[in-house]
Amino acid sequence: MSQRQLGGDLTVAGTSAPVRSREFVGEVVGIEPIMGDAAVLSVDVPMTVVHGLRSGRFFEITCRDEVAFDPLLRRPYSVYRIDAERGRLLFLVRPFGRGSAWLSRRRPGDRLALLGPLGNTYDIGPTSQNVLLIAGGVGVAPMVMLADEAIGRGLNVTFLMGATTVPGLLPATELPDRVEYVVATDDGSKGYHGFVTDLAADYVRWADQIFACGPESMYLELRTAIGPHRIGRRPTVQVSMEREMACGLGACLGCVVETRHGMVASCIQGPVFDLDEIIW
Amino acid sequence: MSQRQLGGDLTVAGTSAPVRSREFVGEVVGIEPIMGDAAVLSVDVPMTVVHGLRSGRFFEITCRDEVAFDPLLRRPYSVYRIDAERGRLLFLVRPFGRGSAWLSRRRPGDRLALLGPLGNTYDIGPTSQNVLLIAGGVGVAPMVMLADEAIGRGLNVTFLMGATTVPGLLPATELPDRVEYVVATDDGSKGYHGFVTDLAADYVRWADQIFACGPESMYLELRTAIGPHRIGRRPTVQVSMEREMACGLGACLGCVVETRHGMVASCIQGPVFDLDEIIW
Amino acid sequence: MSDELWTPDLTVDLAPNNPRELRLANPVIAASGCFGYGQEYAGVIDVERLGAFVSKGITPEPRGGNSMPRIKETPAGMLNAIGLQNPGIRGFIRKYPKLWARMSVPAIVNISAETVDDYAMMAALLDEQPAIAGIEINVSCPNIARGGYCFGWDPEMSADVTRAVGAATTLPLIVKLSPGAVDVVAVAEAVEAAGADAISLINTLVGMTIDVHRRRPTLGNVTGGLSGPAIRPIAVRMVYQVAAAVRVPVIGMGGIMALDDLLEFVMAGASAIQVGTGIFVDPGLPIRLIDELTEWMTRHGVRRLDEIVGAAQPAAARQFRFAGVETAGDSA
């Protein structure tokens, strides 16, 4: 995955100007409720930031008042969607702890300190025709952007989404029309009754690639569920790993994931990893 | 001044019910600019809090997001004015450091954690007819409430106000009509050109009592300016001392003022002191 | 957990080896220096509901305290340099035991001195007083006989104080450790061996700030003690290490601001906790902690606090003793 590393992005696609800094200030222009208690935050940012952005990459956002030092660290958030024409980033934020609660309380006009884009991306192979996307809860964020990309490339997309109960599901209207959208709920209140990963087995032979984003437990379930149906490492599975981060730039080594290549920083050599490379 | 101490207020005047707690939550219902960069914050609070409140007393306000611990300590704010009918406290806040900046950014609907009323009060003696009030900058807050009280009692009130420049002056409309309002600016842009304390000398013989609120340096100037005109300790001078506070209840001894009676906690035996009792 | 009705048992005896016992209705104690003499918060919270409270530090003679400023806020914390302003042991005895006799909440006296004899003298005077539930020995004081080296930094000096106080009174003795010691576990073991009924920790860490406008130290006393949430990770670590090493009850404190913080100390090995700075910023906190702990224990089927004391300790707890050293951590 070295081609997806950070270094390659220091020049903005389409221009020859090097990006001097990935630290910038954005302005909140909208905040809309979605998926129960979550919200989609729209942030106006410099055009160059949005340009060429791909799914999987994330931004480190300062989640506190400028004058306060608590909570201290930035929080990483995947890009949920972009509006390239207006230079706008959309994030999907579920209020969980102190940082996300603060972020969920922003109002239009508020300013946000962002650092990014950071990390690597999900990679759709040049020969792929059928792609399976699997989202667990708020992990849906990069999957929506990936669905947009895949549809843009004319691929067949099946999108599996799991949530605890109905309100946690992504509304189908958020996805491109051509996507096949299948849902599962833990309590059976809509769609399949059980884990979304149970549904994956049926698509293994069909899919050229599988992409997933959700909690680590989902990846383990997924590996078990699809294992018997895979032929060797086909189809490949790309997953986004969640780690607490400090720097986001490979400097602190606080966010490592143990892979067959050693302890690697998930903020630069991830967050997207090949499922089979990770040592669980 | 022992009669003005905290213990005496544990029963709300007019009721026999003891106040169970002076810790409560208020709701911001308005925030209006005043005196340049300052603001008047209107906060709806339980009726019992406002009942019988007198000038000089203050509230300790938490100036941070609920989930953050920075800035940690509450800030003391004098009551600027009350609306007894609606159960409303008005505070005058000048953005200075981290706490006041946070407070100045509140919007209607925001909730505030308050502790109070705390401290003692300015005391108008039963025989006083003429009272001189002197305010320096944001120290005007308790003086406005005291002017309301004095006018309510039918006294003659002269109100001297000093500020660096014109915008820092209290608009005359904030004071009852019957108050004689005299201003001074350091740069002479309005009123007397110089320190407000220079004006005080003229009123020493007239005044039965002097009340002041401002920076400590103002009290020292005042002492010097009125000294030659006083007869013994007449008129008495009551001043409000500014101290950084932690508890506000006499428990930490962090806010002491050195007086002829020793090191006393300015949050309970103050903030109002007899000028002549303080050891400078 | 069965279906029968039960309420969790929050009581704790902080001096199980002492015939006089130190029984608390619950493990929430107001910390020394942050609760005056138990009277100051009477109009704000129901003091009687506390597990106990500890008085401001008392010294052999009256003290006027340090010059101002005495407190300074710091990021998620505060510095204080009160300088032990107090009426002295005799002034204290004239006033407070009488007042405390009217209260049912256990009152603990915190004592500070600069010689072993002075500690013992104060303990002897307190021994005769009614309404005193125990003594907390503050060893974070300079030992005059040792050129001002802090008692609490040295296991032997801390043990000397403990022994001398123990000889002067039968009251339950809590020794309050200083976080300035290079090996707080060694101090804890020494005071346990010297007869401490319980160990409390941590006292504040020495810090200072500079007023860059005036180009001089902010506090009148130059340095002060750092407390509040900022120091909590250090306090939890020390409680975890000390609790693994001693058998007497441990009382944890340092930056407790919420139930999760209390649970951290308890799971680290504390049988009770103290709240200091948290009371200033949130006076209702101690009482809320009691209510929330009761609710939490009920929800989690924890019938007695004991069941979770030290829950985060490894099975072979004592092995941990040098973990903080061997894994260093401070040069990660």
Added chain:
Amino acid sequence: MSDELWTPDLTVDLAPNNPRELRLANPVIAASGCFGYGQEYAGVIDVERLGAFVSKGITPEPRGGNSMPRIKETPAGMLNAIGLQNPGIRGFIRKYPKLWARMSVPAIVNISAETVDDYAMMAALLDEQPAIAGIEINVSCPNIARGGYCFGWDPEMSADVTRAVGAATTLPLIVKLSPGAVDVVAVAEAVEAAGADAISLINTLVGMTIDVHRRRPTLGNVTGGLSGPAIRPIAVRMVYQVAAAVRVPVIGMGGIMALDDLLEFVMAGASAIQVGTGIFVDPGLPIRLIDELTEWMTRHGVRRLDEIVGAAQPAAARQFRFAGVETAGDSA
């Protein structure tokens, strides 16, 4: 201040007693462990503008580091337990001196070991390398020969390491003190006498948190190092005390997040400062500090940084040495 045009002089030599010198264009240094190997922030800030940067701690052998989680946010601070993940001194030498040779900013190597010989071995290897401006000795490591007792807690052990490293290289030597020492001034004096060209402080304080849901320590390593604004008052105090006691330049760090914080350390007695955690949360900070300091000095008529180094020290600075002890502060 006269009316003529002038620009303030921010340069500083951190090794005035060493013929090789350690000249910095300005006093702002990126701290060890917070700036990788000087490459990671290249796309975010202009690294060449820094006064210097310090590498991640290098050890004799490659290390994979601790198990996850390795970082945990705390109130106004963070814990880290990276476990010195690094390619080892030989792996380091193969890769980085080459890269650094293309940069003009002074690059300092931070070294950690568990024996005196290993420290000396690393220093000898570094001595031959180009593009290395100096060595920062991290003494916050367990000494295997002394049962894991931390080098930095003991003046003699710290001096031994300093002497051994000094014998192995002529490179400028900075010794980075551990705040865990009971008397950080004694350690500073010992390493100065042993040949340190400069002293940096503070490293992190050992802390931990507990995950109360899982009832176990949060960090994979149990304990970690506390850094960030939370510890700044402790760091400023130690710099103030050490600067009063030694003649070599002092480099201050611990929670610097803004110009006022930098000024605090400088007025306490630091000739230069390091920024660690602050870079994570605000990458533009180091460069902004340089610009704001230049602006501040111009506005206040300070032509050379020297003029304000130690400005908050009392006239008879050395007298202060035991002030932190005598006035205790931690039991106010």
